[in-house]
Amino acid sequence: MERTARREQVLACARSVFSRRGYHATTVSDIIEEAGVARGTFYLYFKSKRSIFDELLDEYLRAILAQVRRVDLGPAAEPPVRQVLGNVERILAVLLESTEMSRILFHEAVGLDADFDRKLAEFYGEIVKLAQGSLRLGQQMGLVRDCDVRVAALCIVGAVKEVVDAASAGPGALPDQRALSREIMRFLDGVFVPAALAGLEDQP
Amino acid sequence: MERTARREQVLACARSVFSRRGYHATTVSDIIEEAGVARGTFYLYFKSKRSIFDELLDEYLRAILAQVRRVDLGPAAEPPVRQVLGNVERILAVLLESTEMSRILFHEAVGLDADFDRKLAEFYGEIVKLAQGSLRLGQQMGLVRDCDVRVAALCIVGAVKEVVDAASAGPGALPDQRALSREIMRFLDGVFVPAALAGLEDQP
Amino acid sequence: MERTARREQVLACARSVFSRRGYHATTVSDIIEEAGVARGTFYLYFKSKRSIFDELLDEYLRAILAQVRRVDLGPAAEPPVRQVLGNVERILAVLLESTEMSRILFHEAVGLDADFDRKLAEFYGEIVKLAQGSLRLGQQMGLVRDCDVRVAALCIVGAVKEVVDAASAGPGALPDQRALSREIMRFLDGVFVPAALAGLEDQP
Amino acid sequence: MERTARREQVLACARSVFSRRGYHATTVSDIIEEAGVARGTFYLYFKSKRSIFDELLDEYLRAILAQVRRVDLGPAAEPPVRQVLGNVERILAVLLESTEMSRILFHEAVGLDADFDRKLAEFYGEIVKLAQGSLRLGQQMGLVRDCDVRVAALCIVGAVKEVVDAASAGPGALPDQRALSREIMRFLDGVFVPAALAGLEDQP
DNA sequence: TATGAATGAGTCTTCATTCAT
DNA sequence: CATGAATGAAGACTCATTCAT
Numbered sequence: 001m002e003r004t005a006r007r008e009q010v011l012a013c014a015r016s017v018f019s020r021r022g023y024h025a026t027t028v029s030d031i032i033e034e035a036g037v038a039r040g041t042f043y044l045y046f047k048s049k050r051s052i053f054d055e056l057l058d059e060y061l062r063a064i065l066a067q068v069r070r071v072d073l074g075p076a077a078e079p080p081v082r083q084v085l086g087n088v089e090r091i092l093a094v095l096l097e098s099t100e101m102s103r104i105l106f107h108e109a110v111g112l113d114a115d116f117d118r119k120l121a122e123f124y125g126e127i128v129k130l131a132q133g134s135l136r137l138g139q140q141m142g143l144v145r146d147c148d149v150r151v152a153a154l155c156i157v158g159a160v161k162e163v164v165d166a167a168s169a170g171p172g173a174l175p176d177q178r179a180l181s182r183e184i185m186r187f188l189d190g191v192f193v194p195a196a197l198a199g200l201e202d203q204p
Numbered sequence: 205m206e207r208t209a210r211r212e213q214v215l216a217c218a219r220s221v222f223s224r225r226g227y228h229a230t231t232v233s234d235i236i237e238e239a240g241v242a243r244g245t246f247y248l249y250f251k252s253k254r255s256i257f258d259e260l261l262d263e264y265l266r267a268i269l270a271q272v273r274r275v276d277l278g279p280a281a282e283p284p285v286r287q288v289l290g291n292v293e294r295i296l297a298v299l300l301e302s303t304e305m306s307r308i309l310f311h312e313a314v315g316l317d318a319d320f321d322r323k324l325a326e327f328y329g330e331i332v333k334l335a336q337g338s339l340r341l342g343q344q345m346g347l348v349r350d351c352d353v354r355v356a357a358l359c360i361v362g363a364v365k366e367v368v369d370a371a372s373a374g375p376g377a378l379p380d381q382r383a384l385s386r387e388i389m390r391f392l393d394g395v396f397v398p399a400a401l402a403g404l405e406d407q408p
Numbered sequence: 409m410e411r412t413a414r415r416e417q418v419l420a421c422a423r424s425v426f427s428r429r430g431y432h433a434t435t436v437s438d439i440i441e442e443a444g445v446a447r448g449t450f451y452l453y454f455k456s457k458r459s460i461f462d463e464l465l466d467e468y469l470r471a472i473l474a475q476v477r478r479v480d481l482g483p484a485a486e487p488p489v490r491q492v493l494g495n496v497e498r499i500l501a502v503l504l505e506s507t508e509m510s511r512i513l514f515h516e517a518v519g520l521d522a523d524f525d526r527k528l529a530e531f532y533g534e535i536v537k538l539a540q541g542s543l544r545l546g547q548q549m550g551l552v553r554d555c556d557v558r559v560a561a562l563c564i565v566g567a568v569k570e571v572v573d574a575a576s577a578g579p580g581a582l583p584d585q586r587a588l589s590r591e592i593m594r595f596l597d598g599v600f601v602p603a604a605l606a607g608l609e610d611q612p
Numbered sequence: 613m614e615r616t617a618r619r620e621q622v623l624a625c626a627r628s629v630f631s632r633r634g635y636h637a638t639t640v641s642d643i644i645e646e647a648g649v650a651r652g653t654f655y656l657y658f659k660s661k662r663s664i665f666d667e668l669l670d671e672y673l674r675a676i677l678a679q680v681r682r683v684d685l686g687p688a689a690e691p692p693v694r695q696v697l698g699n700v701e702r703i704l705a706v707l708l709e710s711t712e713m714s715r716i717l718f719h720e721a722v723g724l725d726a727d728f729d730r731k732l733a734e735f736y737g738e739i740v741k742l743a744q745g746s747l748r749l750g751q752q753m754g755l756v757r758d759c760d761v762r763v764a765a766l767c768i769v770g771a772v773k774e775v776v777d778a779a780s781a782g783p784g785a786l787p788d789q790r791a792l793s794r795e796i797m798r799f800l801d802g803v804f805v806p807a808a809l810a811g812l813e814d815q816p
Numbered sequence: 817t818a819t820g821a822a823t824g825a826g827t828c829t830t831c832a833t834t835c836a837t
Numbered sequence: 838c839a840t841g842a843a844t845g846a847a848g849a850c851t852c853a854t855t856c857a858t
Contacts, residue, residue: 003817022315024228028853038819040856049853107321111226111311121373128370148379151367151387158366159359166332166358169325175352183355190394205842232828242844247829411838430723432636436832446840448835457832515729519634519719529781536778556787559795562778563771570770571763574740577733583760591763598802613821639848650823655850 007045010035014052019100023053023108057109060101061123067091068127071134073141080143081192084134088188089181092164096177099168106165128153135191145193152191159187211249214239218256223304227257227312261313264305265327271295272331275338277345284347285396288338292392293385296368300381303372310369332357339395349397356395363391415453418443422460427508431461431516465517468509469531475499476535479542481549488551489600492542496596497589500572504585507576514573536561543599553601560599567595619657622647626664631712635665635720669721672713673735679703680739683746685753692755693804696746700800701793704776708789711780718777740765747803757805764803771799 013035017026028049032042046052067090071083078086095102109116131153138144163184167174174180205213217239221230232253236246250256271294275287282290299306313320335357342348367388371378378384421443425434436457440450454460475498479491486494503510517524539561546552571592575582582588613621625647629638640661644654658664679702683695690698707714721728743765750756775796779786786792 006817022317025317027851039821039854040819041817043854044817107315110314113226113229117311147390148383148387150378151384152391154366154370155363155388155391158362158364158369160362162358162362162365163355165362174354179352180355183352184359186351187356187359187394190391207842210842231826243829243846244831244844245842247831248842248844253828414838430725433725435830447833447842448840449838451833452838515723518722521634521637525719555798556791556795558786559775559792560799562774563796563799566770566772566774566777567767568770569774570766573770574766582762587760588763591760592767594759595764595767595802598799615821618821640850641848651825651850652823652852653821655852656821656823661849 006037006041010037010042010045011052011056015056015100015104018053018056018108019103023104023112053109056101057104057119060098060105061119064091064094065123065126067094068130070130071137073137080134080138080141084138084188085181085185087134088160088184089178091160092177092181092184095160095164096167096180102164102168106161106168124157128157131156138192143193144191147191156188156191159184207249210241210245214241214246214249215256215260219260219304219308222257222260222312223307227308227316257313260305261308261323264302264309265323268295268298269327269330271298272334274334275341277341284338284342284345288342288392289385289389291338292364292388293382295364296381296385296388299364299368300371300384306368306372310365310372328361332361335360342396347397348395351395360392360395363388414445414449418445418450418453419460419464423464423508423512426461426464426516427511431512431520461517464509465512465527468506468513469527472499472502473531473534475502476538478538479545481545488542488546488549492546492596493589493593495542496568496592497586499568500585500589500592503568503572504575504588510572510576514569514576532565536565539564546600551601552599555599564596564599567592615657618649618653622649622654622657623664623668627668627712627716630665630668630720631715635716635724665721668713669716669731672710672717673731676703676706677735677738679706680742682742683749685749692746692750692753696750696800697793697797699746700772700796701790703772704789704793704796707772707776708779708792714776714780718773718780736769740769743768750804755805756803759803768800768803771796 010031014026014031017030017034021030026049028039028042031049031052032039035042046055068087069083069090071080072078073080077083109120111117128150132149135144135147135149135152139146139149163174163180167180175183214235218230218235221234221238225234230253232243232246235253235256236243239246250259272291273287273294275284276282277284281287313324315321332354336353339348339351339353339356343350343353367378367384371381371384379387418439422434422439425438425442429438434457436447436450439457439460440447443450454463476495477491477498479488480486481488485491517528519525536558540557543552543555543557543560547554547557571582571588575588583591622643626638626643629642629646633642638661640651640654643661643664644651647654658667680699681695681702683692684690685692689695721732723729740762744761747756747759747761747764751758751761775786775792779792787795
């Protein structure tokens with residue numbers, strides 16, 4: 001088996017085990033057993049248990065962050081609110097698509113250690129800052145009502161996290177991905193002035 | 205030293221250490237060192253490292269849940285929206301008052317193991333169900349607009365979690381507790397019909 | 409409560425617990441709980457867990473040894489074989505009477521540690537030597553056939569131990585104490601010449 | 613070093629240490645020090661201190677039990693009394709050959725805990741039942757005198773145990789293995805009718 | 817590259833014993 | 838005499854990581 005393929009295979013097994021057992025409960029033995037490779041092989045491709053987890057998560061964080069597009073105010077651009085909805089929808093899509101990684105992100109990567117806390121804090125900080133920027137912009141455009149944009153941004157991020165977490169855990173009770181982003185968006189109405197939302201509902 | 209006092213002292217030290225280092229990184233040695241007691245003393249009062257953590261968290265979860273009051277529709281009662289705001293404010297008060305425990309709740313208790321995951325899931329399930337109930341009731345009264353109450357409830361809970369978490373971590377950038385609940389409440393506007401909020405702002 | 413009585417009470421409780429749980433599995437907590445005294449009280453009367461066990465066993469070993477009477481060859485004495493039977497019967501009586509201590513002697517005191525092994529070895533050595541002496545005497549009198557008296561003595565002691573152990577454990581299948589000593593005695597026939605046993609059976 | 617060899621080596625060291633120090637006094641550190649392996653290596657081959665002891669003893673118990681042959685009454689078979697003697701001799705051979713394990717069997721495995729007590733009880737129960745069967749058979753054939761076979765079987769087993777124990781402990785005073793089984797057999801005379809033993813002495 | 821036997825630092829937990837009140 | 842809170846030495850077991858083959 002060629003290098004890359006083997007690496008990818010071990011990575012996939014690790015993802016699966018981490019998602020099921022959690023970081024601490026997962027042993028290197030679990031991973032190599034799942035992957036069917038020898039102990040030494042694992043360390044041929046990864047520096048440590050910690051580093052493989054790092055890699056898994058980093059990749060995911062990047063993928064999520066990549067979904068966010070800055071709101072375009074150009075004349076040819078879509079309405080800003082539509083663009084914001086697009087961001088939420090794309091992030092939701094990534095999160096709901098890979099429930100294993102979402103579970104890891106929301107459950108196993110939390111409280112791991114100081115380094116990780118910092119990394120996650122940075123990640124969410126970034127997201128929150130982006131949301132904050134959009135809100136501020138919205139305010140300037142008269143689309144977003146007067147409010148503390150920091151708090152509002154946190155609320156938005158928290159709302160998305162909680163919904164996705166629930167959706168990952170129990171696939172039962174929640175509407176599908178499309179409806180979900182609509183519902184979240186509707187929830188966000190709170191920050192938009194009524195006019196901003198005009199004509200949104202009848203879009204596809 | 206009498207039994208109860210010593211127990212409480214160790215409990216407090218454990219809370220502090222767990223909050224700083226996290227569950228896994230905390231060793232029983234850390235706790236007894238902080239408390240200035242011998243190893244045996246710890247096990248005189250607590251069955252295990254796990255059980256002291258359990259106790260700490262259970263107590264906290266109960267305290268939070270105790271803040272939630274069912275919305276009262278009686279003629280003499282406060283306006284329902286006011287009551288909801290009261291719930292949010294009380295919960296926020298508890299969470300922000302004991303940032304150590306909030307940190308434990310949001311960071312260390314997450315992804316600990318299957319048992320704990322279940323316990324936390326039950327806890328949040330309870331909270332979400334209560335919120336859901338209030339929203340449904342609001343819909344019947346014409347105070348809450350048409351939406352998926354499950355999703356909305358999740359959004360509310362998630363928003364509160366994220367804000368509190370941010371507030372616990374960096375005390376700097378966020379407004380004080382009173383303003384915070386106002387901001388969150390304003391964020392919740394999204395689910396209320398405009399009329400429901402009339403006259404809320406000028407309350408004390 | 410007066411000193412002696414309290415001491416005796418703790419001793420009795422220790423005997424009971426040691427017999428049930430065994431030496432190692434028994435904790436000082438078990439004993440004081442059973443006795444209903446405080447931890448400190450225990451050490452007021454006994455130097456250590458080890459020493460209370462010592463005392464219990466020493467007393468018992470002495471009681472058993474006290475049952476052995478040297479065979480009296482005087483003209484007025486009972487027939488020697490009768491006297492030997494008497495020894496066996498008396499020892500059996502003590503052993504079967506206090507099954508708790510027998511269990512301790514045969515199960516818990518065995519393999520405890522080097523000191524105890526030595527003590528037990530001495531005890532059995534004594535018994536074996538006495539039996540050996542009796543056998544040698546019997547040979548001189550023409551009552552005991554030619555054999556290795558050391559081995560024969562060991563056989564006798566071993567036989568008694570095993571029977572008593574079985575009797576202590578399962579009271580079900582074995583005959584009563586009187587019959588038991590008869591059976592053992594009959595088993596000992598092997599070392600007596602036929603004439604020696606004449607007229608034994610019809611005694612009371 | 614290959615798996616089996618290393619396992620066997622640790623097993624041998626454990627046997628030696630257990631035999632010298634006893635089960636409780638033996639620490640895993642003792643064993644690995646004796647074996648010259650690291651702590652982890654021990655647990656690579658054995659689940660626990662307890663399980664290695666188990667394995668050691670189980671193997672031995674099986675080896676002993678394997679020596680017992682059912683008495684064959686066929687026309688071509690050896691005289692039954694001879695066969696019984698054979699059983700005793702073979703068991704004796706195993707016991708005396710491995711004095712380390714005998715010491716463990718008679719001293720360390722006794723009173724270890726409830727599980728072990730049960731296991732030993734079963735083992736001796738088996739042996740006693742076999743002896744009992746042989747005795748009953750002997751009675752039917754007129755070779756064994758009238759007696760309580762259960763008690764007699766216990767006596768036989770107890771006699772063997774005691775003799776072997778003495779032989780394992782102090783190699784000095786006792787005759788060699790061949791003579792020993794003769795002596796024990798002579799002791800068993802007690803249960804045989806005189807005729808049964810005719811012609812036994814002049815066999816090789 | 818691949819293997820898997822070996823390592824040993826690190827943790828939790830128990831329990832006999834002491835001693836201040 | 839009695840109490841029971843406090844002690845701390847000791848021991849079993851885990852698991853990430855290394856390295857000789």
